[in-house]
Amino acid sequence: MSGLYAIPSGVEFATAFARGFWTRFGDEPLLVPRIEIIANTARASTRLTEALAETAGGSALLPQVTVITELGADPLAVHEPPAVPELRRRLRLIRLVERYLTAEDGHPSAAPALADSLAELMDELDDAGIGADDLDPLDAGDQAHHWQQMLRFVDLVRREWPAIRAEEEAGAPDRRLRQRLAIEALVSRWSDAAPGAPVIAAGSTASVPSTRLLLTALARLPNGYVVLPGFDRELPETVVTQITKGMAPEHPQTPFAALLADLSTPPSEVAPWLKLEQPFPERHRLLSEALRPAPVTDAWLKAAPALAREATAATEGVTLIEAAHPREEAAAIALAVREALEDPVATIALVTPDASLARRTIAELARFDITPDDSLGRPLRDAPPGVYLRLLIDVASGAGSVALAGLLQHPLTRAGMPRSTHLSHARRYDRTVLRQGPAVCEPGKLPPWRPLPPYAGEEQIVRRQADRAWSAGIEAALSPLAYALTQGSDLSAVLAAHRQAADRLSSDEHGTPAVWEAESGAAARSCLDALAQAADAHGDGAVHAYPTLLSHVLSQVSLRPDPIAPHPRVAILGPREARTHPADVMILGGLTDGIWPALPGAEPWLSRAHRSVLGLSPPEARIGLSAHDFTQAAQRPRVILSRSARRDGTPAVPSRWLSRLTGLMAGLPEGDALGTIRDRGDRLLTLSRRMSRPEHPVPRAPRPKPNPRPEHRPTSVSLSDVARLISDPYAVYARRILGLRPIDPLGRPPDAAERGEALHDVLHQFVAATKHGFADREAALQLLDQTAAAVLMERVPWPDLRRLWQARIARFADWFVEGEIKRRLHAGRVLTETDGELVLTTAAGPITVTARADRIDLRQDGSAAVFDYKSGSPPTAAALKEGKQLQIPIEAAILTRGGFAEAGARPVHDAAYLGLTGKTGEGGVERRVPETLLEDPGTLLDRLGLLLGHFATDGLYVARGRPAFLSYDGDYDHLSRRAEWEEQA
Secondary structure, eight states, X not given: OOOEEEEOXXXXXXXXXXXXXHHHHTTOTTTGGGOEEEESSHHHHHHHHHHHXXXXXXXXXXXXXXXXXXXXXXXXXXXXXXXXXXXXXXXXXXXXXXXXXXXXXXXXXGHHHHHHHHHHHHHHHHHTTOOGGGGTTOOOTTSOHXXXXXXXXXXXXXXXXXXXXXXXXXXXXXXXXXXXXXXHHHHHHHHHSOOSSOEEEESOOOOSHHHHHXXXXXXXXXXXXXXXXXXXXXXXXXXXXXXXXXXXXXSTTGGGHHHHHHTTOOXXXXXXXXXXXXXXXXXXXXXXXXXXXXXXXXXXXXXXXXXXXXXXXXXXXXXXXXXSSHHHHHHHHHHHHHXXXXXXXXXXXXXXXXXXXXXXXXXXXXXXXXXXXXXXXXXXXXXXXXXXXXXXXXXXXXXXXXXXXXXXXXXXXXXXXXXXXXHHXXXXXXXXXXXXXXXXXXXXXXXXXXXXXXXXXXXXXXXXXXXXXXXXXXXXXXXHHHHHHHTTOOHHHHHHHHHHHHHHHHBOTTOOBSTTOHHHHHHHHHHHHHHHHHGGGGOSSOOTTHHHHHHHHHHTOEEOOOSOOOOTTEEEEOHHXXXXXXXXXXXXXXXXXXXXXXXXXXXXXXXXHHHHHHTOOOTXXXXXXXXXXXXXXXXXXXXXXXXXXXXXXXXXXXXXXXXXXXXXXXXXXXXXXXXXXXXXXXXXXXXXXXXXXXXXXXXXXXXXXXXXXXGGXXXXXXXXXXXXXXXXXXXXXXXXXXXXXXXXXXXXXXXXXXXXXXXXXXXXXXXXXXXXXXXXXXXXXXXHHHHHHHHHHXXXXXXXXXXXXXXXXXXXXXXXXXXXXXXXXXXXXXXXXXXXXXXXXXXXXXXXXXXXXXXXXXXXXXXXXXXXXXXXOOOOHHHHHTTSOOHHHHHHHHHHTTOSTTTOXXXXXXXXXXXXXXXXXXXXXXXXOOGGGTSOHHHHHHHHHHHHHHHHHTOOOOTTSXXXXXXXXXXXXXXXXXXXXXXXX
């Protein structure tokens, strides 16, 4: 009989193991310190030691507890040099993949990600003892060309890698290879002479091939013991058959299958380590049935009556939270933790692989002044120094205004001056440069300050000089890094420039850099030091994907929370850490497919067929290991299962384990156990929602109708203000009376506004260049094209948009020139971008109306024609007829009264909107203003005077007063709280 033993699922493994250990060896106190216990993880080793001490029953010598991974790290375990440092190995592989990508016409920026996956594959091959010669039988055959390429490259790496290690690393093996060599050496020594004292492997599932080799040899020793966690000795024969044939890789007992096969031991012959009853037999049977392999789920029909009778007992203490979104899920979990703490001795653990859910839950727990012991920690990549270092790279690479604003206002940025002084410059720069339309960011450069207005005072000039000195200092700090990144410097040079930039920009007036302070800063410094020490492994060539490489290195370091004493009974754990953590209340959060379990990623190097030929486990094997963790944790006294219906704004699929469990329970012939556990979860959701609502109903905001004092109302309005007074008076109130101006969001791409300004400039220059006429149509088209190219080159620094807008101009050029020929037949002189104003006498006194006309044609008969350019579709004929667009009619009325000084007082008999759509097959659209709107300018101005007089005295500035005149959301809708009152309006 093999030395296989098991502890059933649902039992706290460390305590049960310790009790069984003392039962077997407690009568031989002198033997105990010679016994060696091999744990699978460092955390398990610590927990086993604690459990052995707790259950010893008094003073006792303890056995030796080691970790499997320490075997490969032992310098005496095998006659090989120490393993290659992982970072050096990754850099070598990155360089190899870059060469491959270059040869295959790929982009080297993908090298770090591919090198990571290649390293994982090499580890898997090393762990399984698969050498380069084992790849010979593989044949891509008629598979896709992609697999043929990948297979050739893997074969090349496997054959060249030993030579690279011998040359560059003095023959040091990879970490996984040294681990397997150490295990093979240990197994060989055992075969020559069995150890004199018992050796026990505790808590491993033997899912890793090298570990399985060790456990197989250990189980065959006369004094060897292998204690399996969460092992089911009573699996149905049909399930055992599916697992044995490899047809159920996702089953929680599948990780043990290969070990049992190696030892020719059926599950029923695995001996119990300790005589223990299943603590929750009904729940165990329910979970066991729910997670049956898909081909044998027909057994559910036969098992349903018995499961229905046991359903109440099986779900006693089980709660199911089905939240609408992650924030709601975190709030319900936090409430469950707070409720569980009412029991003065209960311990609670949130088990989840979802770091974002863990962070949300920590934030929600802060409402109750609860700080959990968070084992997940936070990646250094997302800590302030990590974000700061990554922003430096982004800005030095010319990433854009969002990254630039993030760097300038980052808490660690000081730019050689007091933090408050730096922030005053940064905020002014953000407001006056970055928020004033799209900005072009060149590598290591800041977009220039906008010129001061001619009327700027002495104080503004002095302040602008200080601002320019501040921005010049930042550019000087970034310049070496930008040069290193853009000129193809090697990794050592880029790292040196990166560190220099980080020092200079984070230093205060005393020259002390803030980036390396505190624990997180010291960790960031260590990462850069490690990269610098290993930089020669990357070689002398350019580093093509430094941002990706740095992000990967920083993400490998996990920071513990700030040193605040955590609650002694509340913990947040990953599934791996939860294996040995006893808790009375287990909250299994983030039960969404793709999160828990994590789905197998795309394998870029070997196809599924290749893995099968090599004897590697299928990608779904990891799901089986996750399923084992799930079933272990789900058999605690109180269990809360939690998921969100949506994730990142999209519907989320429930975890396959949760889907199977709820599907099975929903089909039971009697009872409503599923409804009961959902009701428990709904109670938590309801309470958490109530906590986020005010105690008393808050009335919705009414539609705002400000009525400012007359002296605060404007006495000068533009035509755009007139249009707003008709459609949305509140916008005029917010802009002209409150003085509020909308600011652009950071990183806003160029849109219709920029396109319209560019097109207006093109036509303005074209008309000015042809004020004396043009020779012929072809000459006009050529001039228009040249003018467009020059204007766009100056105004549009984005090459892709330049080409796009140039093409749009080319599409309406024929249409515009044809119309221009007709317009020039009547025009004697053409005025463009002309300013005008007219003072109207109103009941409230004189009010000035200002306007800027796109174009006024002064005709030879003494009349005038008014045109307005539209970069998109012009107003519809219906809108013009109904008077919804009065811009041109009012301009025409001002012109008839001599408001445009350059044009004089002239009658207007023609007016039109010229829509420069540039649509294929259309070119443009000319929408003429109805003559009825031009015939009586006096009446129009009288009506305008009444409107302006009304708003100059006691008119209410109603929000969206005439919504039918609006086809877009206003800049001030959020200020008026439109979403609250619009439904009531």
